[in-house]
Amino acid sequence: MGGNKDEGQEKAPLAGVLPEDILREILLRLPADALCRLRLVCQPWRSLTSDPGFAKAHAARHPLIAGLDRTRCAVHIVDMMSGRVLRRIPVPLGASQRHCTDLTTAQPGLVCVSPNRGPSFAFDPVDAVVTATPTRNAAGSGIECRSILGLVPSTGHHKVLRFQLESTNAGLLVQRCLVLTLNGDRRWRAGPRPPVIVDWHRSGDRVVVDGVAYFLRRLLNLRDSANVDPDSIASFDLATEKWRPTTMAGPASSILARSGDTTKLSQHKHRLQFQLAQLEGCLVTVHHYRDCSMNLWFLVDADKGIWDKKYSVQCETRCDMSHVCDPPHPLVILGDGRIVFRLKGGVIRAYDASTTMWADLANLQGYPVLGLHQGSLLCS
Numbered sequence: 001m002g003g004n005k006d007e008g009q010e011k012a013p014l015a016g017v018l019p020e021d022i023l024r025e026i027l028l029r030l031p032a033d034a035l036c037r038l039r040l041v042c043q044p045w046r047s048l049t050s051d052p053g054f055a056k057a058h059a060a061r062h063p064l065i066a067g068l069d070r071t072r073c074a075v076h077i078v079d080m081m082s083g084r085v086l087r088r089i090p091v092p093l094g095a096s097q098r099h100c101t102d103l104t105t106a107q108p109g110l111v112c113v114s115p116n117r118g119p120s121f122a123f124d125p126v127d128a129v130v131t132a133t134p135t136r137n138a139a140g141s142g143i144e145c146r147s148i149l150g151l152v153p154s155t156g157h158h159k160v161l162r163f164q165l166e167s168t169n170a171g172l173l174v175q176r177c178l179v180l181t182l183n184g185d186r187r188w189r190a191g192p193r194p195p196v197i198v199d200w201h202r203s204g205d206r207v208v209v210d211g212v213a214y215f216l217r218r219l220l221n222l223r224d225s226a227n228v229d230p231d232s233i234a235s236f237d238l239a240t241e242k243w244r245p246t247t248m249a250g251p252a253s254s255i256l257a258r259s260g261d262t263t264k265l266s267q268h269k270h271r272l273q274f275q276l277a278q279l280e281g282c283l284v285t286v287h288h289y290r291d292c293s294m295n296l297w298f299l300v301d302a303d304k305g306i307w308d309k310k311y312s313v314q315c316e317t318r319c320d321m322s323h324v325c326d327p328p329h330p331l332v333i334l335g336d337g338r339i340v341f342r343l344k345g346g347v348i349r350a351y352d353a354s355t356t357m358w359a360d361l362a363n364l365q366g367y368p369v370l371g372l373h374q375g376s377l378l379c380s
Contacts, residue, residue: 024048028058031079032377033086055378060335064377065348066111066125067367072101075111077125077373080340080348083362086377087125092132102146102369106208109375110158110182112149120147120160122182126377133160133180134188150208152239158182159238161191161213163198173197179241191236194243198234203371204275204329209283211238214276217247229253231274231285235302250274250285251297251307277330279339288327292316296330296339311339313351316358331372346370 018026027035027049035058039046048054064086065078077087091113093101101115114120123130133147147162160180165173175198177191198215199205206215213236231250236243252274275286283299285307296311315328328341331348338350338359346364351357364370 020048024054028054028061031062031082031084031086032058032064033084035378049378055376058378059376063332063334063340064373064375065331065362065364065367065370066103066105066373067346067364067370068101068103068113070366070368072368075103075113075123075125076367077377078362078364078367081361083348083364089123089125089130091121091130093121102203103371104147104149104208105371105374106149106151106158107374108151109373109377110149110151111373112147112160114147114160114162116146120162122149122158122160125373125375131182133182134186148206148208148213150211150213150238152211154211154239157184159241161236161238162188163194177236179238189241191241192243194234194236195245196232196234196247202275202326203369204277204286207276207278207283208238209278210281212236213238214283216274216276231287233276233285248302249305251295251309252287254305254307272327275327275329279330279333284330286327286330294328311353313339313353314356342370 027038027045030038035049039049063080065080067076067078068074068091069076072093073091075089075091076085077089078085089111093113093115101113104112104114106112109126110122110124112120112122120133121130122133147160149158149160151158158181160182162178162180164176164178166176167173174193176193178188179191180186180188194215196217198217204216206213208214215234215236216230217232217234229249229252231252232247233250234243234247273288275288277284277286277296279296279298283302285297285299287295287297289295292315294313294315295309296313297307298310300306300308326344328343328349331340331342333339334350337354338352340348340350340361343349346367348361348364350359350361352359
């Protein structure tokens with residue numbers, strides 16, 4: 001009997017002396033790689049840290065960055081708060097593909113690496129299984145561009161959208177799009193042509209929100225600049241694989257139109273002042289100003305084109321807001337309300353709207369391409 005009693009006393013700490021809510025709070029403070037090791041302590045800890053609700057709460061406290069390393073031969077999953085590399089996944093890009101390569105992410109944690117030419121590579125950092133998209137089989141030899149990855153919430157399918165520019169016999173450039181379902185037949189399908197030429201050069205030129213891909217409009221010549229608002233947005237529904245027939249007016253041009261203001265935004269002059277982002281599940285237009293400030297407009301009603309300015313951010317001089325080619329880009333809003341921005345050179349900083357103060361989080365200058373990882377490394 002005594003032996004059995006001692007044995008039970010030894011098991012008690014493994015079952016958890018602390019109440020579960022306190023233990024949960026403690027474990028939520030630890031990084032993902034430490035939690036994966038602590039799962040080996042006992043079954044209750046494994047069950048707690050494998051719960052989807054715990055993983056979601058942990059991701060909110062420990063946002064992750066997916067970044068291409070300097071050689072562009074691997075993707076690193078990095079803890080945003082500490083800059084520590086939690087996982088490395090090799091990417092089989094050829095030497096000629098590494099210079100012009102982009103990275104996009106999608107829930108629940110997929111990462112897509114896409115060069116200008118050749119196949120893209122999608123993988124889940126949890127199991128590090130890399131899937132190559134097949135070489136496109138659509139006719140034509142146009143100028144290709146990078147891919148964008150998105151999730152269709154209603155079906156759970158991940159789709160890759162890719163564009164190519166082709167020259168007509170009249171010497172005009174037309175844009176075509178191709179669509180591929182990763183967890184489907186994985187064949188490129190010719191999609192409908194976009195109603196306007198869309199942009200893809202910067203990470204802030206396109207974003208996927210709730211199964212819809214949004215793109216800022218692109219001009220191929222300055223002759224049309226007087227007729228195009230620099231914040232007009234084209235949208236592609238990944239579920240139906242159809243374009244919205246008309247572009248949506250951004251907040252700046254919408255306000256001018258409703259107020260009757262005759263001031264015209266210049267595409268040539270103001271184009272680089274606008275970016276797109278996804279924050280809290282909403283499409284956001286970021287309007288940068290030369291006085292080192294920016295406004296974040298959240299789309300409230302897509303059908304009516306109603307935007308709500310939720311944040312006005314005043315940047316410090318070190319944010320270098322005047323650098324229009326790579327202005328600060330919002331990545332995520334933390335649980336405490338702070339907004340995390342990626343600055344030029346891979347510097348990650350947080351802005352507290354209640355105090356208007358900035359704080360450094362991490363320096364990721366070793367990653368020429370990076371984005372928010374929309375998932376967790378915790379899994380069953």
